[in-house]
Amino acid sequence: MESATYEKTPLNAVNRVRNRAFYDRALIHGIVDATPILHVAFNPAEPEDDPFPIVLPMLGCTASFPGGKSSADETTDPDIYIHGYVSARLMKLPKSDEHAARGLPVTISASILDGLVLSLTPFHNSCNYRSAVVFGYATVVTDAAEKMWAMETITENIIRGRWENSRVPPTQTEMTSTSILRVRIHSASSKVRTGEPIEDRKDLKDDALTAKVWTGVVPSWLQWGEPVPTQANKVPKAPEYLNQWVSEENSNGKEKAVAAATS
Amino acid sequence: MESATYEKTPLNAVNRVRNRAFYDRALIHGIVDATPILHVAFNPAEPEDDPFPIVLPMLGCTASFPGGKSSADETTDPDIYIHGYVSARLMKLPKSDEHAARGLPVTISASILDGLVLSLTPFHNSCNYRSAVVFGYATVVTDAAEKMWAMETITENIIRGRWENSRVPPTQTEMTSTSILRVRIHSASSKVRTGEPIEDRKDLKDDALTAKVWTGVVPSWLQWGEPVPTQANKVPKAPEYLNQWVSEENSNGKEKAVAAATS
Numbered sequence: 001m002e003s004a005t006y007e008k009t010p011l012n013a014v015n016r017v018r019n020r021a022f023y024d025r026a027l028i029h030g031i032v033d034a035t036p037i038l039h040v041a042f043n044p045a046e047p048e049d050d051p052f053p054i055v056l057p058m059l060g061c062t063a064s065f066p067g068g069k070s071s072a073d074e075t076t077d078p079d080i081y082i083h084g085y086v087s088a089r090l091m092k093l094p095k096s097d098e099h100a101a102r103g104l105p106v107t108i109s110a111s112i113l114d115g116l117v118l119s120l121t122p123f124h125n126s127c128n129y130r131s132a133v134v135f136g137y138a139t140v141v142t143d144a145a146e147k148m149w150a151m152e153t154i155t156e157n158i159i160r161g162r163w164e165n166s167r168v169p170p171t172q173t174e175m176t177s178t179s180i181l182r183v184r185i186h187s188a189s190s191k192v193r194t195g196e197p198i199e200d201r202k203d204l205k206d207d208a209l210t211a212k213v214w215t216g217v218v219p220s221w222l223q224w225g226e227p228v229p230t231q232a233n234k235v236p237k238a239p240e241y242l243n244q245w246v247s248e249e250n251s252n253g254k255e256k257a258v259a260a261a262t263s
Numbered sequence: 264m265e266s267a268t269y270e271k272t273p274l275n276a277v278n279r280v281r282n283r284a285f286y287d288r289a290l291i292h293g294i295v296d297a298t299p300i301l302h303v304a305f306n307p308a309e310p311e312d313d314p315f316p317i318v319l320p321m322l323g324c325t326a327s328f329p330g331g332k333s334s335a336d337e338t339t340d341p342d343i344y345i346h347g348y349v350s351a352r353l354m355k356l357p358k359s360d361e362h363a364a365r366g367l368p369v370t371i372s373a374s375i376l377d378g379l380v381l382s383l384t385p386f387h388n389s390c391n392y393r394s395a396v397v398f399g400y401a402t403v404v405t406d407a408a409e410k411m412w413a414m415e416t417i418t419e420n421i422i423r424g425r426w427e428n429s430r431v432p433p434t435q436t437e438m439t440s441t442s443i444l445r446v447r448i449h450s451a452s453s454k455v456r457t458g459e460p461i462e463d464r465k466d467l468k469d470d471a472l473t474a475k476v477w478t479g480v481v482p483s484w485l486q487w488g489e490p491v492p493t494q495a496n497k498v499p500k501a502p503e504y505l506n507q508w509v510s511e512e513n514s515n516g517k518e519k520a521v522a523a524a525t526s
Contacts, residue, residue: 011313036483037374037392041304041316050274051368052398052449053304053316059390105314111300113485118505121430122418123437127322129300135315155385159481166476167384167466174386186315196493203430204495213429214498216491218422218509220299222376223486225517228479228524230459232467235477242381246481254488261491 103137221253366400484516
């Protein structure tokens with residue numbers, strides 16, 4: 001049985017402000033699943049030509065095939081499934097000989113801003129946030145059943161209920177032109193900051209300063225607006241599962257951000 | 264005089280869905296400045312030990328020293344100044360011999376989600392977003408005047424008015440323990456998606472389907488909540504510049520997301 005935390009190694013060790021670093025699996029998987037846009041970084045096939053990592057914004061979530069979502073499971077590693085929306089370069093790479101065995105090394109980062117932390121002085125300004133970095137090996141999913149399951153899992157991770165409430169299954173052509181990557185997790189870490197600003201003791205004793213400068217946290221969250229129908233839409237009202245999802249996401253987002261401000 | 268667009272090369276070329284790719288300087292700089300958390304990717308000092316790029320979430324914005332914010336300038340390249348909040352590893356690297364001349368190659372990505380795009384079928388689900396990727400060379404800012412100016416510029420890019428309304432300038436100790444990186448832009452690109460879902464012609468003609476499946480866009484934006492004072496705060500009400508900033512950011516964010524849904 002694996003541990004509830006990722007082993008701390010030189011690769012994933014957080015070296016600054018160590019008391020904000022966490023290696024809990026459930027926490028890390030939860031941050032990945034709650035982040036709408038993941039940033040996937042990897043090196044180009046011929047790095048000698050080009051010293052810059054490639055970074056692509058992609059959609060994805062943690063999951064275990066066959067099985068399901070496993071963020072709640074604290075002791076086993078799920079994979080991360082990502083949808084190759086903008087990633088022609090990425091999708092091609094794991095098929096190369098060099099990476100065929102283990103997969104392409106990728107670094108997936110997920111960051112959620114929970115608020116701005118405003119101190120008496122700019123030096124102590126900060127952010128409340130939840131941030132995860134996952135290192136893993138990416139391969140293209142070729143098994144048809146796993147691919148279909150991953151498409152459903154990624155869709156449902158975004159909007160619960162959407163899959164069964166739209167035209168499924170995908171056609172053969174749609175399946176063929178969709179690429180899904182499975183990333184086996186090698187290591188991971190997270191950083192979380194909550195609460196008030198740190199202050200300099202001298203600033204706190206400066207009555208003229210504290211009388212003048214407001215200090216506190218401005219909470220922030222991703223807000224979802226009223227669904228806007230397409231011109232071709234024939235359904236009179238936005239469906240209940242969608243309105244409920246919008247309302248739940250908004251109240252959960254706000255609640256988490258405000259809790260982070262005061263915790 | 265430079266052009267209003269970044270030259271398209273194999274490095275920054277967007278290879279998928281090319282009609283969503285843009286190379287306009289003003290657009291790219293604007294996306295970087297509007298993104299609260301930038302993801303900075305680079306390779307470790309000894310990549311043979313470790314095939315994974317390092318990715319750090321950081322704060323920063325475009326600016327030209329001496330001068331100011333230059334997102335509005337379409338023909339010259341600003342630098343990107345980033346604040347080394349969580350980045351002991353990054354701050355150390357550009358001092359090494361190997362990178363001393365040009366700087367450390369970094370890839371900065373900035374992504375803003377403007378909404379979820381819901382089609383008749385999951386294959387055509389998408390996101391409205393603005394995303395920029397900038398490739399550049401990072402060096403540590405050592406000049407005291409430039410460093411102070413960059414701290415102010417980054418602070419003001421987040422909340423306009425906060426610098427002058429708090430205890431400034433930073434002390435010598437604060438200056439010394441703050442690290443700022445300047446990234447000279449080498450190349451960049453952006454992708455932007457707006458509007459309704461694409462649909463399969465066959466799906467659109469399926470009356471039973473269109474009668475059942477709602478299609479449209481759920482706009483999204485970063486929402487700022489009511490400022491939460493610290494326990495030590497002595498100022499009775501949140502200041503006007505802060506309330507105004509919250510209100511403007513929220514209405515601009517919503518307006519952009521709704522415009523993206525219908526454009």
